[in-house]
Amino acid sequence: MTQSSKPALLVTGAAGALAQQVIQRLRKDYQVVAVDFRQEVWLGPDIPSYRIDLSKRGFEDLFRRFQFQGVIHLGRIMSSQETRLRRYNANVLGTDRLLSLSDQYGVSRVIVLSTYHVYGANPYNPALIDESYPLKSAGLTMDLVDSVELENLATIYLWRNPNLNVTLLRPCNIVGPGVRNTMSSLLSARYAPTMAGFSPMMQFIHSDDMANAIETAFRQRIPGIFNVAPHDWVSYRQALEECGCRPVPIPSVPPVLPRTMLRALKLRRFPSYLMDFFKYPVIIDGRNFSTRFGFEPERSLDSIFRYYRELRYQS
Template sequence: MTNERKPQILVTGAAGALAQQVINRLRDNYQLVAVDFREQVYLGDDIPSYCIDFNKRVFEDLFRRFQFEGIIHLGRIMSSQETRMRRYNANVLGSQKLLNLAHKYGIRRVIVLSTYHVYGASAYNPALIDEQAPLKGVGLSMDLVDSIELENLANIYLWRYPDLNITVLRPCNIVGPGVRNSISTLLASRRAPVLAGFSPMMQFIHIDDMADAIVLAYRNTVRGVFNVAPDDWIAYQHALQLSGCTRVPIPSIPPVLPRTIARLLKMKSFPSYLMSFFKYPVVIDGRTFRDTFGFKPKRPLKEIFRYYRENKHPV
């Protein structure tokens, strides 16, 4: 099959490990175009790659040049990266531009990667949080406002333009080789902070399984919002122990104290605006995605933690 006959897909966030895993799974059957506003990455001679700010006019040139069937939007800046304003410009304004162009150029399939952080961490969270639960993340931290607004945008376009066939995925903690988010950095460290008296239940999904989930979602056109998580969970401190980390207790009260200590010790992997996630459990219910798409993670927790135990400085 020649590239000209293959359906064309725009993949954003191409510099990230997850996007590259997704690209590797799709490249044989689709003509992919990779975009990242942070850097241009080489993914092979068969995949055009661009470093473009979504808010610039030249971004639309890609939609004129290629006939995209779909978009896999993985280019969200995580809460642990960049300044609040830069995250907002990229995650919210950039995503709005992307969705506007998708509608303008007749895109028929859109996947948007969100995060379980939108639910917020609270002592009053239910044992299992389903997709109908309120998004309380913004009420707990202004640093998560861009994640909430990205979701709100996606939901507006989901119902306003059903022809876009938008699917929003809210995964739990994505971990594994190449992942550089806050929790992965903690699992990879030799000494990891914990809040004294707290060890909330957490969920982890291997990057390979998350890439499979995204591909599965793209190939099976079902609109809506879906949690993505395995059926098991584990206490945070136990996860650190299994990953070979020495736990460093930090006083949890008064509330300003752990934030101050993390800032003084320059613990970027323990950001103040995610502090509540290290106190209260946020366990999401992934059954709807599992049943709708036939998803079953292949990488168990013991394999995830063994990787971090054996690779304290993962690439």
């Protein structure tokens, strides 16, 4: 068992910029233990860090040693990373083991980070999507099946194991310094593809605000499922232009054509399985989280886009 007098907290996905911001916010009050399947991360002598697969035997040893009181699961492999099988094993089987061990070893607070992508993008989505809307992405693309199954697992534990106090967060596009997802790559590019004839409305949340949302959710024991998003949005094309990026229109039909053109233009930042998200708006309603947790993002769209403009000038 750890010798620290602070309660122990496990944070997965510690190599990511968002996880490191969360760790910095909580390290004063908690004995944080950082875990990532990609690499061991140095965050200071006071934070034990491990490179470990959640499905490996050594992962359970951490629960025995540290007796975690809380778990913040930010280690979801994004759909742009790894193969489908590798993502499924990590996101679904790994998360199942994490939640099972949390229940077995008496963890009393769990945060699970999901994504708004689970709702799916189609022309029949309502103007504002709340947490009761069905998760349709698994029926639209196989590349998001693991994300939906991760959510289903977390929801099962939420209702079946109330002692875990599970809070599941579905954020909109997370962007900002150090963020390496698809949207951040697009906003920071010199040229970015758009689907010709489409410019859906999109939401963006700065990584600082998202870290604040995760910290706020963790400190307040309110289990449930919550969208996390600001109350404003902007068209995708306008977002690119505000960031100083030049849009490159790509024909959307036939379906094989945009993939072929993207390969020819070497625009790999625009994965084919997300094409519908660049055609149809998916605007999530974050009012429930805002009301229940007293949360409001501090970073405006202007400040988000200014960061990417300045980043381009520095390069």
